[in-house]
Amino acid sequence: MPHEEKIATPSAERPSTERDAARPGDERYDAQRVETKWAERWQRDASLYAAEATSDHTKAAKKKYYVLEMLPYPSGALHMGHVRNYSIGDALARYMWMNGYNVLHPMGWDSFGLPAENAAIQNNTPPREWTLRNIANMKAQMKRLGFAYDWSREVTTCLPEYYRWNQWFFLKLFERGLAYRKKSKVNWCPKCATVLANEQVVNGCCWRHEDTLVEQRELEQWFVRTTKYADELLSGLDKLDGWPEKVRTMQRNWIGRSEGTLVDFKLDYAENHKGFGPAGSTIPVFTTRVDTIFGATSVQLAPEHPIVKDLAAENPGLRAQVDQLIAEQRKAKEAGDIGEIEKHGVFTGRYAINPFNSERVPVWVANYILMDYGTGAIMSVPAHDERDYEFAKKYGLEIRLVILPMSGDPDETVAEPALPFVGHDGMLVNSGRYNRLACDEAIRVMSAYAEENKFGKATVTYRLKDWGISRQRYWGTPIPMLYCEKDGIVAVPEKDLPVILPEKVRVTLAGGSPLESVPEFVNATCPKCGGPARRETDTMDTFVDSSWYFYRYTDARNDRAPFDAKTAQYWFPIDQYIGGVEHAILHLIYSRFWTKFMRDLGMITNDEPVERLFTQGMVIKDGRKMSKNLGNVVSPDEMVARYGADAARLYSLFAAPPDRDLDWQDSGIEGIQRFLGRVYRFVVRNARPDHPEWGKPSPSDLAPAARAIQRKLHQTIKRVSDDFQGRWHFNTCISAIMELVNVLYGAEEAIARNEVPAPFLADVQRNLVLLLAPFAPYLAHELWEMLGEKGNLLKAPWPKFDAELAKEEELEIPVQVNGKLRSRVVVPADATEETVLERALADEKVRAFIAGKQIVKKIYVPGKLVNIVVK
RNA sequence: GCCGGGAUGGCGAAAUUGGCAGACGCAGCGGACUUAAAAUCCGCAGGUCCGAAAGGACUGUGGGGGUUCGAUUCCCCCUCCCGGCACCA
Numbered sequence: 034m035p036h037e038e039k040i041a042t043p044s045a046e047r048p049s050t051e052r053d054a055a056r057p058g059d060e061r062y063d064a065q066r067v068e069t070k071w072a073e074r075w076q077r078d079a080s081l082y083a084a085e086a087t088s089d090h091t092k093a094a095k096k097k098y099y100v101l102e103m104l105p106y107p108s109g110a111l112h113m114g115h116v117r118n119y120s121i122g123d124a125l126a127r128y129m130w131m132n133g134y135n136v137l138h139p140m141g142w143d144s145f146g147l148p149a150e151n152a153a154i155q156n157n158t159p160p161r162e163w164t165l166r167n168i169a170n171m172k173a174q175m176k177r178l179g180f181a182y183d184w185s186r187e188v189t190t191c192l193p194e195y196y197r198w199n200q201w202f203f204l205k206l207f208e209r210g211l212a213y214r215k216k217s218k219v220n221w222c223p224k225c226a227t228v229l230a231n232e233q234v235v236n237g238c239c240w241r242h243e244d245t246l247v248e249q250r251e252l253e254q255w256f257v258r259t260t261k262y263a264d265e266l267l268s269g270l271d272k273l274d275g276w277p278e279k280v281r282t283m284q285r286n287w288i289g290r291s292e293g294t295l296v297d298f299k300l301d302y303a304e305n306h307k308g309f310g311p312a313g314s315t316i317p318v319f320t321t322r323v324d325t326i327f328g329a330t331s332v333q334l335a336p337e338h339p340i341v342k343d344l345a346a347e348n349p350g351l352r353a354q355v356d357q358l359i360a361e362q363r364k365a366k367e368a369g370d371i372g373e374i375e376k377h378g379v380f381t382g383r384y385a386i387n388p389f390n391s392e393r394v395p396v397w398v399a400n401y402i403l404m405d406y407g408t409g410a411i412m413s414v415p416a417h418d419e420r421d422y423e424f425a426k427k428y429g430l431e432i433r434l435v436i437l438p439m440s441g442d443p444d445e446t447v448a449e450p451a452l453p454f455v456g457h458d459g460m461l462v463n464s465g466r467y468n469r470l471a472c473d474e475a476i477r478v479m480s481a482y483a484e485e486n487k488f489g490k491a492t493v494t495y496r497l498k499d500w501g502i503s504r505q506r507y508w509g510t511p512i513p514m515l516y517c518e519k520d521g522i523v524a525v526p527e528k529d530l531p532v533i534l535p536e537k538v539r540v541t542l543a544g545g546s547p548l549e550s551v552p553e554f555v556n557a558t559c560p561k562c563g564g565p566a567r568r569e570t571d572t573m574d575t576f577v578d579s580s581w582y583f584y585r586y587t588d589a590r591n592d593r594a595p596f597d598a599k600t601a602q603y604w605f606p607i608d609q610y611i612g613g614v615e616h617a618i619l620h621l622i623y624s625r626f627w628t629k630f631m632r633d634l635g636m637i638t639n640d641e642p643v644e645r646l647f648t649q650g651m652v653i654k655d656g657r658k659m660s661k662n663l664g665n666v667v668s669p670d671e672m673v674a675r676y677g678a679d680a681a682r683l684y685s686l687f688a689a690p691p692d693r694d695l696d697w698q699d700s701g702i703e704g705i706q707r708f709l710g711r712v713y714r715f716v717v718r719n720a721r722p723d724h725p726e727w728g729k730p731s732p733s734d735l736a737p738a739a740r741a742i743q744r745k746l747h748q749t750i751k752r753v754s755d756d757f758q759g760r761w762h763f764n765t766c767i768s769a770i771m772e773l774v775n776v777l778y779g780a781e782e783a784i785a786r787n788e789v790p791a792p793f794l795a796d797v798q799r800n801l802v803l804l805l806a807p808f809a810p811y812l813a814h815e816l817w818e819m820l821g822e823k824g825n826l827l828k829a830p831w832p833k834f835d836a837e838l839a840k841e842e843e844l845e846i847p848v849q850v851n852g853k854l855r856s857r858v859v860v861p862a863d864a865t866e867e868t869v870l871e872r873a874l875a876d877e878k879v880r881a882f883i884a885g886k887q888i889v890k891k892i893y894v895p896g897k898l899v900n901i902v903v904k
Numbered sequence: 905g906c907c908g909g910g911a912u913g914g915c916g917a918a919a920u921u922g923g924c925a926g927a928c929g930c931a932g933c934g935g936a937c938u939u940a941a942a943a944u945c946c947g948c949a950g951g952u953c954c955g956a957a958a959g960g961a962c963u964g965u966g967g968g969g970g971u972u973c974g975a976u977u978c979c980c981c982c983u984c985c986c987g988g989c990a991c992c993a
Binding site: 496689771846854 | 906907908909910915916917918919920923924927928929930931943944945946972973974986987988989990991992993
């Protein structure tokens with residue numbers, strides 16, 4: 034019994050009052066000492082978390098696994114949301130390493146953007162300096178937290194080595210007509226002093242400044258033709274079954290595909306026509322219900338419709354009213370309640386011709402018609418549209434029934450429906466030669482008729498708009514375009530990339546782009562004619578950076594291309610992407626677009642960037658989102674200093690399943706700290722680095738105490754492995770490990786009595802450490818070493834589950850009478866149904882409940898439960 | 905209005921395929937160790953009622969109904985909370 038003297042007697046090992054920290058044999062877990070020791074070691078070995086080169090892999094049988102967490106904006110310091118996000122990814126990466134995969138687990142910095150400019154203005158620090166300093170700080174935090182990133186692939190989007198490829202992609206987009214310049218109404222955030230894409234406007238406010246109303250401005254802007262892929266972006270969602278349904282739904286809503294028909298209504302000039310009419314004498318209307326067109330009793334125009342402008346120009350009275358409508362609409366839009374606007378309209382005095390029946394209908398302008406959807410004009414069918422019905426009632430417009438609801442029997446007389454009847458299951462009436470057609474059939478026939486007669490056609494409309502990427506800001510990727518007086522818009526030749534963002538720029542939020550005030554940047558030479566040219570001073574939306582950065586990780590130091598096609602093909606798609614749901618539309622839709630674009634460039638072969646997406650819940654405190662304003666922010670640095678990185682990470686995984694919001698409680702992390710200490714103390718007390726080999730005796734060879742440990746160990750291996758492979762409920766993984774540790778503590782007396790063989794105990798401890806390794810890497814490494822293991826824990830094989838060893842020899846079967854729990858019987862695990870029922874019926878308590886009654890039914894669910902039904 | 909997600913002890917949560925509701929942890933209570941405290945270890949613990957106790961009865965997963973021997977789990981109806989979309993023609 035060589036280990037006898039090593040067993041600690043509690044009194045000998047208990048730390049005394051003072052100066053206990055440095056005492057030899059101290060059992061208290063000093064997380065700071067252990068964690069800083071390992072952080073330094075890991076720091077020294079850059080290759081530790083490096084993904085293996087793909088060239089080594091064409092022959093190797095190792096499977097790849099690309100796990101990615103959304104890269105952070107370097108705001109200055111990590112917050113708890115980051116810690117949670119990265120703890121999930123890190124646990125997964127470590128688990129996959131231990132399971133023998135070639136893991137790619139990179140990290141980078143989404144480092145262009147407005148906060149750097151604000152900081153520059155406030156602290157007089159250049160954006161570059163501010164950003165790089167923040168990156169250094171956050172990188173140090175990540176290292177201290179022990180995240181296993183392949184830093185050799187670090188991507189920093191604000192550096193020319195990266196953003197030159199944004200410019201390169203822009204040129205490719207431009208060549209293919211996918212980047213274009215257009216004057217249009219754009220969203221303008223006064224606080225950002227720049228425009229925003231539609232996706233970046235939330236409830237009429239800026240996505241970064243939720244209290245700042247977005248204004249509309251007319252500006253020349255660069256757009257990316259995301260709508261070219263609208264259909265594929267939509268249909269591709271069906272195949273993304275590794276994505277949360279919620280995100281897919283959000284994207285579907287955002288794309289907003291709608292099938293319908295365009296129909297031209299001609300303005301009628303028969304009366305009051307002064308020789309030349311308003312620009313565009315036809316009014317194209319978009320409708321999803323062309324089958325109801327015989328019920329159209331007016332045409333409604335958006336107040337900002339160009340024809341309205343012309344009509345108003347001829348009619349000052351109308352103009353005042355239209356201005357009023359525009360104001361109402363704008364106000365409602367800004368307040369974010371355009372949906373609740375009080376319907377209000379004005380008759381223009383003009384009429385338009387319904388091309389299907391040549392009927393003259395009045396043309397109105399209404400505040401609920403939106404210029405930026407469809408054509409900005411509708412045909413109003415009060416009988417079959419709720420909004421039109423409401424409007425018609427208010428202004429006394431005609432309501433004409435043209436659809437009758439279809440009943441089961443087509444020949445049966447149908448009662449007049451309550452109006453408005455908006456159902457699709459009907460047939461046409463009062464519709465000339467289309468009478469008796471079913472709605473869907475009528476839509477087809479009538480669309481075709483319109484197309485044949487050149488006054489309309491079937492069409493598809495999207496809510497999705499092209500992506501406005503111009504930003505009148507300094508800290509972003511310069512758009513590589515030139516304006517030459519002679520040659521117009523000219524692209525910067527590829528060989529002249531990158532267009533370097535100048536460093537010495539006075540950043541202000543006033544006026545246009547700060548770059549305009551840098552003559553050496555603005556003044557350039559036209560590559561076509563050699564004459565003087567003006568450089569584009571807008572920079573790119575920072576969502577361009579994050580749309581393709583994950584490809585760059587596969588080949589981050591390439592200076593001839595964004596990345597090598599073969600290498601990207603090996604790694605893509607990303608097996609698991611993890612981040613907050615706030616990017617469900619913005620980042621994730623742009624990324625999907627970019628992937629399709631790169632595929633069509635022939636750079637990649639995958640259609641989608643991400644196989645599986647996981648959106649983790651928020652970290653909240655006291656029931657509310659953490660924010661500086663509320664003063665409920667928990668700082669990761671403070672948690673690491675007080676409890677250690679392992680505790681902070683483990684708690685963020687333990688407190689709730691990862692997809693739910695996590696309510697941070699300081700007392701909760703203390704419990705985790707206690708648990709880590711418990712694990713540490715057990716191993717310190719029981720480590721036998723010099724143990725002989727564990728020969729794996731069969732269960733019957735072990736004393737009951739040891740056998741109980743073995744059973745629990747294998748049950749734990751199964752639970753932890755299953756949760757990694759299926760749903761990711763790390764909280765239950767950790768609970769399972771806690772239970773194992775509790776069993777080990779319960780066995781300490783048996784261990785002291787030598788009922789647990791030393792080699793077996795060593796094996797159990799090894800497995801315990803392996804199970805803990807993905808969640809608490811510092812403690813796991815420390816204990817691994819303490820157990821005398823020399824190999825790299827990171828790549829040590831994940832414990833293997835053995836069903837035979839996990840099996841219970843005896844089962845406690847609950848016995849119900851009429852569905853109510855009355856007793857329990859202990860039976861051998863392999864007991865037959867007869868035996869179990871016999872025992873159950875023989876049970877004293879059960880007998881008391883069935884006495885004098887008739888047994889109707891006996892139910893036995895093997896291994897689970899007995900239910901005796903009596904009456 | 906439409907589409908998701910959710911509601912379980914004092915709190916965070918668990919119950920993975922319809923089978924012991926509350927694992928694990930926090931907070932709490934009791935005990936051990938200590939001169940004492942901290943730390944640590946062990947134990948108790950949904951609620952109500954009966955009982956001195958051991959123990960027992962009833963009840964309990966937002967509310968109501970249903971299916972079933974049996975429902976946190978499946979079906980129908982309703983309430984509340986969170987997120988997204990919304991005169992989208």
